[in-house]
Amino acid sequence: MTPVTxxxxxxxxxxxxxxxxxxxxxxxxVALVVLVADLFVPEERKRVxxxxxxxxxxxxxxxxxxxxxxxxxxxxxxxDTQAAACSYTADxxxxxxxxxxxxxxxxxxxLSVTETRERLPAGEYWFLLLASAAGAALLPASRDLATLVVxxxxxxxxxxxxxxxxxxxxxxxxxxLKFFLSSVTATAVTLLGVSFVYxxxxxxxxxxxxxxxxxxPGQLQTLAEAGVALTLVGxxxxxxxxxxxxxxxxxxxxxxxxxxxxxxxxxxAVGFTGLILVTVVAFPSYADVWGPALAALAxxxxxxxxxxxxxxxxxxxxSAVRLLAWSSVAQAGYLLVPIAAAAYSSDDQIGATVAxxxxxxxxxxGAFxxVALVARxxxxxxxxxxxxxxxTSPxxxxxxAFFLLNLAGLPxxxxxxxxxxxxxSAAVDAGLGWLAVIMGVNVVIGLYYYLxxxxxxxxxxxGAVRPQPAGTAVPHTAPAxxxxxxxxxxxxxVVLSGYPQIALRFAANSLF
Numbered sequence: 001m002t003p004v005t006x007x008x009x010x011x012x013x014x015x016x017x018x019x020x021x022x023x024x025x026x027x028x029x030v031a032l033v034v035l036v037a038d039l040f041v042p043e044e045r046k047r048v049x050x051x052x053x054x055x056x057x058x059x060x061x062x063x064x065x066x067x068x069x070x071x072x073x074x075x076x077x078x079x080d081t082q083a084a085a086c087s088y089t090a091d092x093x094x095x096x097x098x099x100x101x102x103x104x105x106x107x108x109x110x111l112s113v114t115e116t117r118e119r120l121p122a123g124e125y126w127f128l129l130l131a132s133a134a135g136a137a138l139l140p141a142s143r144d145l146a147t148l149v150v151x152x153x154x155x156x157x158x159x160x161x162x163x164x165x166x167x168x169x170x171x172x173x174x175x176x177l178k179f180f181l182s183s184v185t186a187t188a189v190t191l192l193g194v195s196f197v198y199x200x201x202x203x204x205x206x207x208x209x210x211x212x213x214x215x216x217p218g219q220l221q222t223l224a225e226a227g228v229a230l231t232l233v234g235x236x237x238x239x240x241x242x243x244x245x246x247x248x249x250x251x252x253x254x255x256x257x258x259x260x261x262x263x264x265x266x267x268x269a270v271g272f273t274g275l276i277l278v279t280v281v282a283f284p285s286y287a288d289v290w291g292p293a294l295a296a297l298a299x300x301x302x303x304x305x306x307x308x309x310x311x312x313x314x315x316x317x318x319s320a321v322r323l324l325a326w327s328s329v330a331q332a333g334y335l336l337v338p339i340a341a342a343a344y345s346s347d348d349q350i351g352a353t354v355a356x357x358x359x360x361x362x363x364x365x366g367a368f369x370x371v372a373l374v375a376r377x378x379x380x381x382x383x384x385x386x387x388x389x390x391x392t393s394p395x396x397x398x399x400x401a402f403f404l405l406n407l408a409g410l411p412x413x414x415x416x417x418x419x420x421x422x423x424x425s426a427a428v429d430a431g432l433g434w435l436a437v438i439m440g441v442n443v444v445i446g447l448y449y450y451l452x453x454x455x456x457x458x459x460x461x462x463g464a465v466r467p468q469p470a471g472t473a474v475p476h477t478a479p480a481x482x483x484x485x486x487x488x489x490x491x492x493x494v495v496l497s498g499y500p501q502i503a504l505r506f507a508a509n510s511l512f
Contacts, residue, residue, distance in 0.1 A: 175254025291343025302333025
């Protein structure tokens, strides 16, 4: 701890526990190292930047181990971190989300090694990815609205540039512009809401807000309610909740595939984490405001996402990516259910969102890894291009089938089934029977398009395949980093399916 200076009996210098803030700090430092090194590393050795980034993310993950007790805080108003309002807290919830975020960024980095070698500027790409990951790792530990908004923007601003990094590609530039304009508008609304909340309460720390909002003077009541509603808008945008979802399909299609995978998992985790912190921790006294709103958003989001995914034409260019984009919107609806349920019962429901997010992160990144592999042979990535994949790449086909069945909630994807049951139970336990019914209908809709894609993998290829003369066939080889990403996600999915209690234990222990 650093020494503190006393004035009028109070500390003017906040204490800093460097080990507590080590994971996001190391990620940011490695980002700066990569940016500077890019100036001196010759073009033929740029791949070292990628492996430096991967090593940095792995080291940041390792730094979570000393914090596993989940009882550390820093940047506190007084020396007593247990009683004081702190801006950074490394509790169990923080560590689980940081594991998800940094693990997702690490898998994204593995998918990106080949892309940066062939199509994307390496130095800029790795710096932007690491900078965004640092902001995403900071956000779950933030315990005041100022730090929360700063972390949100640090995670988001590099993502805009990552989406538009395919130079000379009109779709990439258009996707980045849509993403940027809509996100900036949402952030402006959120900042307006934060200013209203601060004006009504005089504090930004989440724990103090929870107490102050109970005693807001009558003349400031409307201001406080408006601030609560507006603050939620930005986080609803990040989660791709309807009607703030319109940027998702075009952004995923226009972005490099590893960036689309990153946004679908890490970007979504950022939004849901912020949403949990501001609702359950900061605004519990306004549960009657945000509870019904989130329940309605959950029903609308899962329905719109599933119906749009159902309508994707298998012969349309980039239909595979579009289907995953709309699927991510539908999955966002499921993730919203336990947060809405927390308004009607208790914050114990939040664990269901954490468990579901862990399952979704693993299998969705795995699906994108297989899509990135297929895109090397079929750049337009139609769903029809996956017909007969088992005949040419059995391992990739089996892996993708496993990931899709997990997303659908069917065996052998046991963890997908358990996660959906956990979310369904959260709605029932909170008395939201109507929401549970809507979720059940949407799960059935999702079964159709996930199973349709899965069945296509094992059909015979269209047209006759000419036999190649002996010794002339060229095998389709997968780049080692993409193969490693598929293996890691498949292995994690199998372990979680065999021992789903691991994710459920996270759900039980990831409370505040």
